[in-house]
Amino acid sequence: MIDIAHLTHVYPGTRKTPPRTAIDDLSLTIGDGEFCILSGPNGSGKSTLFRILCGMSLPSSGRISMGGFDLLKYPSKARAQMGVVFQSPAIDKHLSVAENLRLHAVLYGLRGGEYDHRLTEALAWTDLKDRLADKVDTLSGGLARQVELAKCLLTRPSILLLDEPTTGLDPSSRRNFIMALHKIQRERRMTVLMTSHIFSEAEDADRVAIMKGGRLLGLDSPQDLRAKLGREMVVIQSRHAESLEARIRSELGLKTRRYGDEVRLEETSNGDSLPVLEKLLARYRADIDSIAIKQPTLEDVFIHLTGQTAEQIEREQMEGAHP
Numbered sequence: 001m002i003d004i005a006h007l008t009h010v011y012p013g014t015r016k017t018p019p020r021t022a023i024d025d026l027s028l029t030i031g032d033g034e035f036c037i038l039s040g041p042n043g044s045g046k047s048t049l050f051r052i053l054c055g056m057s058l059p060s061s062g063r064i065s066m067g068g069f070d071l072l073k074y075p076s077k078a079r080a081q082m083g084v085v086f087q088s089p090a091i092d093k094h095l096s097v098a099e100n101l102r103l104h105a106v107l108y109g110l111r112g113g114e115y116d117h118r119l120t121e122a123l124a125w126t127d128l129k130d131r132l133a134d135k136v137d138t139l140s141g142g143l144a145r146q147v148e149l150a151k152c153l154l155t156r157p158s159i160l161l162l163d164e165p166t167t168g169l170d171p172s173s174r175r176n177f178i179m180a181l182h183k184i185q186r187e188r189r190m191t192v193l194m195t196s197h198i199f200s201e202a203e204d205a206d207r208v209a210i211m212k213g214g215r216l217l218g219l220d221s222p223q224d225l226r227a228k229l230g231r232e233m234v235v236i237q238s239r240h241a242e243s244l245e246a247r248i249r250s251e252l253g254l255k256t257r258r259y260g261d262e263v264r265l266e267e268t269s270n271g272d273s274l275p276v277l278e279k280l281l282a283r284y285r286a287d288i289d290s291i292a293i294k295q296p297t298l299e300d301v302f303i304h305l306t307g308q309t310a311e312q313i314e315r316e317q318m319e320g321a322h323p
């Protein structure tokens with residue numbers, strides 16, 4: 001189990017910059033054997049949280065328990081429960097697959113028959129069995145990620161932390177990696193916390209946590225998160241979105257939300273989306289570039305909860321406008 005209670009982290013300011021609260025009184029419990037995805041726009045505090053959970057930085061305040069051990073009081077006991085897959089590669093690409101795995105095993109005191117047994121177990125799900133002698137820099141990105149995960153599995157962690165582990169992979173390697181991860185997680189009943197901004201990766205998770213500004217905005221199963229938006233919504237694209245939204249609100253009295261060039265009517269869930277769509281088309285056709293009825297996805301939940309599309313938030317951050 002991972003138990004995070006009232007966690008806060010403030011980066012101290014400098015003479016030129018004010019202090020910055022990256023994690024703001026966050027509480028989150030991930031049960032034994034649960035697979036939880038942590039998502040959120042850039043700057044929402046995911047990396048800071050990940051670094052704290054790995055024991056790489058200390059929080060300003062709060063408590064964290066990992067597999068029953070207090071991470072701040074007993075860091076080595078807590079860390080002994082976990083395996084970590086970082087976003088940037090943590091294997092030596094000039095060494096072979098076997099050398100990388102053995103190096104990790106030596107660090108953890110694994111040798112002899114026990115090492116052979118663990119190696120077979122850690123490689124069972126991979127496509128690496130014929131590539132053990134190959135240098136890592138001759139492998140595809142997907143296979144290199146398999147080495148990272150196999151390396152972690154050697155120590156049989158009960159808790160696995162992964163930071164955007166599929167970054168840089170093509171869609172098919174990404175799908176294969178996630179499917180393998182779910183299989184291993186179920187077989188070993190591992191507790192998994194994985195950060196990701198790819199919503200398709202979150203579909204099979206037990207729960208999805210959505211963060212913004214260091215706080216948790218939503219935490220539920222993908223199905224229940226989607227259900228909060230109803231069965232369907234109407235989505236309009238328009239170059240005149242701002243004035244169109246104002247007219248829809250004042251003339252039809254409908255509730256809308258606008259994200260850039262997009263106007264959404266999220267509360268048309270009781271099977272009445274089609275008449276709404278027809279009414280909108282009849283009245284505002286000239287201002288509508290496209291209009292569709294869609295079933296809410298996890299990305300729609302993200303947009304609903306954070307109030308912005310991921311692209312909007314990223315753009316604002318680039319411009320320095322976002323806190």
Ligand SMILES: Nc1ncnc2c1ncn2[C@@H]1O[C@H](COP(=O)(O)OP(=O)(O)OP(=O)(O)O)[C@@H](O)[C@H]1O
Binds near residue numbers: 021041
């Ligand atoms: N070393 C630092 N010093 C000061 N502020 C920082 C530092 N690292 C992160 N921050 C700030 O803390 C907040 C959270 O950043 P963090 O990197 O944890 O978010 P994130 O969700 O991981 O974003 P990304 O997806 O872009 O990695 C942001 O406002 C960021 O600017």
